[in-house]
Amino acid sequence: MNAPDKLQQLLSLTREPFPQSQKIYVPGALPGVQVPMRAIALTNGETVTVYDTSGPYTDPAADINIRQGLKPVRSEWVAARGDTESYEGRHRVALDDGGKHGEVADARIEALRAEAASLQRRPLRAKPGQNVTQMHYARQGIVTPEMEYIAIRENGKREWMREYLGDAERETRLKGNPMGARIPDVITPEFVRDEVARGRAVIPANINHPEVEPMIIGRNFLVKINANIGNSAVTSSIEEEVEKLVWSIRWGGDTVMDLSTGKNIHTTRDWIVRNSPVPIGTVPIYQALEKVGGVAEDLTWAIFRDTLIEQAEQGVDYFTIHAGVRLPFIHLTTKRRTGIVSRGGSILAKWCITHHKENFLYTHFEEICEIMKAYDVTFSLGDGLRPGSGADANDEAQFAELRTLGELTQIAWKHDVQTMIEGPGHVPMHMIQANMDEQIKHCHEAPFYTLGPLTIDIAPGYDHIASAIGAAMIGWMGTAMLCYVTPKEHLGLPDRDDVKQGIIAYKIAAHAADVAKGHPGQRARDDAMSKARFEFRWRDQFALGLDPQTAEAYHDETLPKDSSKEAHFCSMCGPKFCSMKITQDVRDYAAAKGLSEEQALADGMAQKSAEFKSVGGAFYVPVDTLVKKA
C-alpha cells in the first residue's frame, strides 16, 4: 500500500464485508435479543455461519455515525431492571486529558473534546443499596437478556454442521480432551447464568456501555482474545482512534483494551466506548499516574478512586487492578533476571517501597468493589509480578501474587462483582500446566486471562509466534481469554499491520484450543475448509479462512488468473501430480462402475486396471507453463 492510500485508510473506517459473507441476526426469546453472526455463502450452495466480533461495521445496512455512537442495544434491558438511576455525573476536568487545571487547549483540540463530550450520555449507576452486576442477577436466579444473547452466540447456527459432524467414527476419533472443562453440547441461557453465578465466567458489560454486544469469558465457553490499542502520539481525529478499534474487532478481537497514556485519554476513551460493540478494558492506574504528573509516589487513593468513577461513567467494562502487588512480595523480585516488567506492577511497587506502605489498591479493595458493583465493571486482577523472562517463570513472586489474587477473588465475589485473573507472560512450555493448575487451585476457577505466554525469549520481531504456541496450550488447558502479542513486542509500538498479525496469530491459538477442548461444532469450519480444499473450491477456501484477502493474494502470486480459481490443481504440484485429484479419480472411477469405493479397490481391480490406466496422462500440463516467475 502506498503512503496516500494508507493515510486514506487510516482516516476512514474499514467497513467492507468479508467476501461471500453476510451479517445475519438470530433472534432470541427475550425482547430485543438479536444476535449477529457472519454467514458465508459457499459456491457449492452451503452456508457456513461463524462467530462474529466485528459489530455493525461489517453490516452494509447499518447506518453508522461515529459522532453519535452505535445503537445502544442494551439500554432497554438495563432500564427494564429498574435498579439504576441516571445522575449528573462527574464533570470532565482538564487533568482528565492530561492538561493543567483550567488549561484550555488550542481550538482544534477543544473542538475534538466537545465532539467527544457530546457523545457521552448522562451516566447511570445502581440505585442506593442495589447491585447491578450480571453476577448478582445470576445469583438471584435471573436469566438476563445478556445471558440469552450469549447462549445463542456461543452455540452459533448449528444446522449447517450436519454434513461435517455427522460421521460417528470421525467424531469418536476426534473427540476433544476438555482438560477439566465441562462444556455442554448446547449452551443454554440457564447454563450461562449458572457459570456466571459460580464465578466461572464473566460478562463484561458496564451499564454505561449499552452499545456492547454481550460476550462471555469462561473456561466452558469459546476461548476469547483481547487486542490492545493506544492513542496516537498526537490525537488527530475521532476517525483515526475509532478505526483502531474497528480494525481490531474486524480480525477477531473479542475485547479491546485501551492502554492510552499521555494527553487526551479521556476524550479518546469517549470516542472508543461509544463506538465499540465489544467490551473495553483499561488499566486505570495509567490515567491516575498521568494525573500526578507521572510521579508514581504521588499517587493517592482519592485520585485513583476518582479515576475509577470517571471511567466507570464512561462505560469501561473491565478494569485491570494490580491489587496483588503487595509490599511483602516486592523483595522477591530483586533476584530475578528481569525484575518487574508489568507497567502497573512497577508503578505500584515504586509507590509501596517509597512510602513503605501496603499497596493502596489492596487496602482499599472493598471500596473498589463498591464502585464495581454500582456500574457492573468486571475486575481483571492484574499480575503485576508476572515473569518478564523464561528465567523468572513460576517463581515465588509470581505465585505469591497469584495466591493473593485468589483471596481478592473471594472478596469480590462476596460483593457479587465479576472477576477474572490475569496471568503471564513468559513461561517455557513445560511450565505452562503449573500456571493453570495453580490458578484453578487458588482462584477457584475464576476465568484466567493470560498474556501469551511466550515460550522462549530469543525471537524479537516474532514474539506473536513464540507466544501463540504458549497461548494455544494454555487455552487448551483452560485459560478463558488470551491477550495478544504483536510482532513488535519488546521492540516498539505496533502499527496497523502488526495489530492484525497479532490478532490472527491469537485467533489461531484460540481456535486450536477450542478444537482441542472439543467445543461442540468448532471443528466444523475446519472440515468445511478441508472439503473446499479437496474439491478445489479456491474462493471458498479464501472465504472460510481467518484472512480471506491474504489467502487470495498469496494464491494469486503464482496463479493469478480467474480461471485458476476453479482449477482442479494448485501451483504446488501442478495438475498432474495433485494427490487430491488422484484420490478423487479413484472415487470417480469406482462410482462410474457402480461399485462402492472399497469394492472397487478390493475386488477385481487387476482386470479393470487397463481402463483406469487409459485415463492417466490425459490432463497433464507442464507445471512450468503455470508458474509465474516470482
Next chain:
Amino acid sequence: MNAPDKLQQLLSLTREPFPQSQKIYVPGALPGVQVPMRAIALTNGETVTVYDTSGPYTDPAADINIRQGLKPVRSEWVAARGDTESYEGRHRVALDDGGKHGEVADARIEALRAEAASLQRRPLRAKPGQNVTQMHYARQGIVTPEMEYIAIRENGKREWMREYLGDAERETRLKGNPMGARIPDVITPEFVRDEVARGRAVIPANINHPEVEPMIIGRNFLVKINANIGNSAVTSSIEEEVEKLVWSIRWGGDTVMDLSTGKNIHTTRDWIVRNSPVPIGTVPIYQALEKVGGVAEDLTWAIFRDTLIEQAEQGVDYFTIHAGVRLPFIHLTTKRRTGIVSRGGSILAKWCITHHKENFLYTHFEEICEIMKAYDVTFSLGDGLRPGSGADANDEAQFAELRTLGELTQIAWKHDVQTMIEGPGHVPMHMIQANMDEQIKHCHEAPFYTLGPLTIDIAPGYDHIASAIGAAMIGWMGTAMLCYVTPKEHLGLPDRDDVKQGIIAYKIAAHAADVAKGHPGQRARDDAMSKARFEFRWRDQFALGLDPQTAEAYHDETLPKDSSKEAHFCSMCGPKFCSMKITQDVRDYAAAKGLSEEQALADGMAQKSAEFKSVGGAFYVPVDTLVKKA
C-alpha cells in the same frame, strides 16, 4: 526492497556475517575435526556462542567458488576408513534432466550442464561386501570423526553459560521435562556412537557428500528443522539455485530437501550438493516419475533403482521412500475428508491400484537397503498416507502405514542402514501425543521427522503459525526433526521471504522444544537476551535474536536514532514508566546504601523513602517527543 535490488540479491550469495558475530572453529581430538560455531560479541564484553548451520558462507575468510564447490571436509575421513572404492559411475543421460533420449538442449542450458558436471567427482561406493554407514561403524564400536564432530557441535561452547545457568534455585525451578528423552549433561562422542548404534539417532552423511558439516537427528539431541527448496520454473543460473540453499541455512535450516520437479533437476542437484554444508534430502520418486513422462503407472523398479543410484552418486544424504503405502491400506483412505495428500503417496497409490499390485518399494525394500548401505544414504520412510486435514488425523490409514514403517525400520536396521520416520501433517493439539506414542511404540525410537503438524485448518496464509504450535509440542514430546511449513502452504510456491518466515517460525518451535526438554545450556541464550533487555543493551538484543535485522528494523520504526540504541527505555512505555528501569532503581538504591536488596526493602525503608523519592521524576521525558509518528 525494489525489484533491481531483489534481482541482484537473487543472483549473488548472501554472505554477510550476522551482526557482532564471528565464525569460530572448535578443534576435536581426531584429525581434521574443526567444528564451526557462531560467537556473538556482546557490548558488555561477554561472548555468547551458538549453533551455526550457515556453513562457510558466513565466514568472510572462506574462499568460496560455487563452480568448484565447498571444501570436502570429510574426504580424508572417508578415505581413511579404507572401505570405499571410486568407480566410473553412472553416466548422466538426457532423461535425468527431463530431456528425451539423445536430446541436446540449447547452448546456454548445455553450458550450465557442463558446469554442473565438472563439479561432480568420480563417485565412491562401498567395496564389495563392505558397509559404509555410520550405523555400521557405530555397531562395530567405532567412533568416527563425524561422531566426535557432532558431540562438540551439540555441546556448544559452554564456558560462557556460567553467568546464566549458575543459580541453583533457578535451575531447579526451570528443570526441563524431557518427556522420556534421556539427554546427558555432556554429549560425548561415545554417546553419539551409542545412539546411532541403537538407531535412536541418524547422521545423514553420504560418502559422496564430503562437503557436509556432520549433524545428528535424534530425540536425545537438539531438535532440528528442515527447509524445502525446489528448482526455478526455468533454471537461470547456478547462483540462483545455490542461493536458495544458502538463504535457507543462513536462517537455521539444519537440513534442506531438494524437491525439484520438471526439467534440469539432475543439474540443479549437482550444484546444490556440491555447495551444501548441510545434509540434502530428496524424494527420488519425483525424478523417477519425470523419467516416465509423469505417468505414475509407468513407473518400474528398474527406473526407480537407477534413480537411487544416480542420486546416491551425486551425494544425496537421505531419501524419502514411501514404502509403507501398501495396496491393502489404500482403500482405508476413500472415506477420508481429504484422501491422500502426500504427492509421493498418491503416485504410489495410483501405481498400486492401476496394477493391482503391492507397492514396488515395499517388495524391493531389501534391495533398496543394499544401495543405501553402499553409499550411506539414510532412509526417511515417507508417510504417504498422512492426514491432510484435522478430520483425517490419527485414522487407520495413517497408523496402518506407521506400523509398516516400524517393520521396515527393523529390516533397514538388519542392514545397518540409518532410518528416520516421517510423520504428519494435520493433527489437532489433543491428538498429537498419540502420534508420538504410536511412533515410539512401533518404530522402536527411530527418529521421528514431522511436517508441523498443523493444529487447525482455517488459517491459509498463516499455516506457518498454525503448524509451529503443533511442531513445538511434538518436538517437546520427542520428535527429532521438524519439517517447516511456510505462509504459502496450501496456496502457492514460497518465495524468498516465505522461506525465511517458515524457517524462523520453526526455529522458534525447535528452540521452545529444546528449552522444555531441558537440553543442557539451551536456556542460556534466552537468559542472555533477558539480561540484555533488562540492561537496555539494544544492539545485543538484536544480535542475540533469531533475526537481528528485523528486530533492529522494528525497533527503529519508532526510535530510529543511534542514541536510542543505548537508551534506558523503549518506545512502549517511554522512559519514565519503564518497569525494568524502576526495578533497576530499587537495586541501585540498595547498592548505594551498602545494603543487600532484601535488607533495603525489608528494613527501615520508611525512613529512607524520602531520599528515594527525591530521585523520582528526574528522568521523565514526555513519550510524545520520542515517538516518531507511524
